[in-house]
Amino acid sequence: MSAPNIETIVNLSKRRGFVYPASDIYGGLGSAWDYGPLGVELANNIKQNWWKWMVHERDDIEGIDSSIIQNRLVWKYCGHEETFNDMMTDCRECKSRHRADKLEFEGSMSVDDAIAKGIVACPNCGKKDLTEPRPFLTMLSTRIGAVADEDDYYSLAYLRPETAQGIFINFANILTTSKRKLPFGIAQIGKSFRNEITPGNFILRTREFEQMEMEYFCRAEDAPRFVDEWVENYLEWLGSLGISRANIDLYEVPKEELAHYSVRTVDVMYRYFPDRDEESRQWDELMGIANRTDFDTKAHSKKAEDEEGNRINPDSTDDLSYFDPYTNERFYPYVVEPAIGVNRTLLAVLMDAYTEREGERGDKRVVLELKPELAPINVAILPLKKNKDEIVSLAMKIKRDLSRSLRAVYDDTGSIGKLYARQDEIGTPACITVDFESLDDQTVTVRDRDTWEQKRVAADRLAEFLGDRTSFAAD
Ligand SMILES: [Zn+2]
Incomplete structure (x- = not known):
């Protein structure tokens, strides 16, 4: 069996020291969580298991640990500064704020039209009086330096929204030091930050989270089959963590919902809400596997050009192209990215391990049937x-x-x-x-x-x- 709902795991987590609400003695901080004595062990075991599987047991993956704060230009050229937005809307009645794309309403029109027509109800108060959706930058920002100058372009810094960019900007370094040939991958585990408008559901959607990402560099024509291959690899790995296949589903992300860098993304969904009536609403994203094309390797390269022949990046001092010694071609590698969250994995592992049994005296006993190697x-x-x-x-x-x-x-x-x-x-x-x-x-x-x-x-x-x-x- 597995846990009947997330609340069961929230209660167990707090009672036994897996996860506590953060800043609890000051009333908490919306959707931030602290990992207790058992939670930190479980998270570490998941990360070690992943690193061993992804880096040590394979012959084609290098590891890296890049900085959380990078030069602002990284986020300009990868497109996040411009496009890393969620559309948000405010309720004029109760002043609550919502992500427009998560709102539910009757009919098949766009959510913008539905809000304009006044048929979308505020999830908080039910009043149908929402403002026109507008973009909201979901990168968290800070200022660097003792004298933080508002006008200085470079004093503004972002906390990374994905670990991937730290991998892309080191592609040439790793190519030089490791003497790798395509295809090969670079893996990283680390914290990322997104200023979510509506976080929630325990550790499922938080503003600070930990990722295990791997960027697999390859030739354009090989990328489609590597997407399928990594989906299969991950189904096997998730199974090895004790997550049952019945609680996993694959979701082919429709073209109109793809991120700006992706031509194909397969989401691996987990049944986080088994207690919801509609089967379709029981699932949420555990991880995604994307074909990011050559978008990122070009975006950071000084010589790359767009379709009109203009330089894409006048600020970069390096080029992330690859010279293939077998074919004598120079090109920008495609990237296949499996990205998974530590926290979402930990929640899935806990939910799947949760079992209730009858004790010797007919009492109800909770047993976490964790894989021995993951047990705290x-x-x-x-x-x-x-x-x-x-x-x-x-x-x-x-x-x-x-x-x-x-x-x-x-x-x-x-x-x-x-x-x-x-x-x-x-x-x-x-x-x-x-x-x-x-x-x-x-x-x-x-x-x-x-x-x-x-x-x-x-x-x-x-x-x-x-x-x-x-x-x-x-x-
Ligand atoms: Zn409202």
Whole structure:
């Protein structure tokens, strides 16, 4: 099973320390969230898993970590400064602000016409009195330097709305230092920022978020098949995180909704709202795979020309063209981009792992059936008697030993039944109990999260027994 709705995960997250509302003691900050002790471990595990899969296990991908703040010209020439807008409208009655393209109304006319005709109701108060939609720049801006001069073009800076541009502007650097030949990719994990008009739905739509992006540079004629290939690759990877295929759907983005740089985008949708009546409204975007063409490599190149033969970029000092030694051609590479959010992935992983079971006494038990490699805690060591020194010190020693290869914790804050239940609820695959018998024969009990089965294992063989798979079911 999976979680019945997002609220279940919001509550679990706050109760157990995955995710807290940010700035909560000051009344919060619209749609910002802080990751607690378990959330930071889960997010790190997802990122490490992605990096290993994307960069280390492949032979055609390099990694990078570029600056969040770049020269403003980066955002001018990639088109974001001009086109990174959402159309927004204000309600004259209650003063709330909304994204025009997200408003619902009867009929098939454009939303602009519908607002003009007064048939679109404010989602907040219901009054049909909205202003004409106008563009709103969704990049967050700041000023750099001690003397921030309003007139100085370069003192205005943007927090990046995507990590991709930091990859494009380093294409020539990486080509030189790595001696790569097409096709090859550059991967990056990092924070991005968008001043969303209507954020919401927990960590699904936030102004600050973390991306895992990869830009795959290739010849124009190869780009279409690489889009399909990366869709397949990602379906497999998402499956390996424990996200069931039934909760995943593919959405071919219609031409009129494509971003300014894309000729084809496939969105991978996740069923974040299983409790909504209409099946069509249960889905939201988990990630996208786009054919960005040569738009970005040309946009940052000093020699690139538009269709009329004018230079596209008089400010760039470099050229992102590629010389193919096999065909003796020089051209601007096409780019295929799979982009996925850490936060959206984490939410999907939590929703899919959420299970309710009947406990030994007929009570309802929550078990997070996380993949062992994603679990915030791999193993919990629980002493059966916390006031018996020898038991405590053996348990502590086991914890220290296992910590070398696993995320292990020691916990003696409750009865053994309570401790098991707490570990089940946060997805810990194995619990180890140390008891009187352990002192005699140096064995401990290992309990499996998924089967609740228990096995007696020699203390000095624990690391080997647990390995990186911590489920008995895998035996
Ligand atoms: Zn209103």
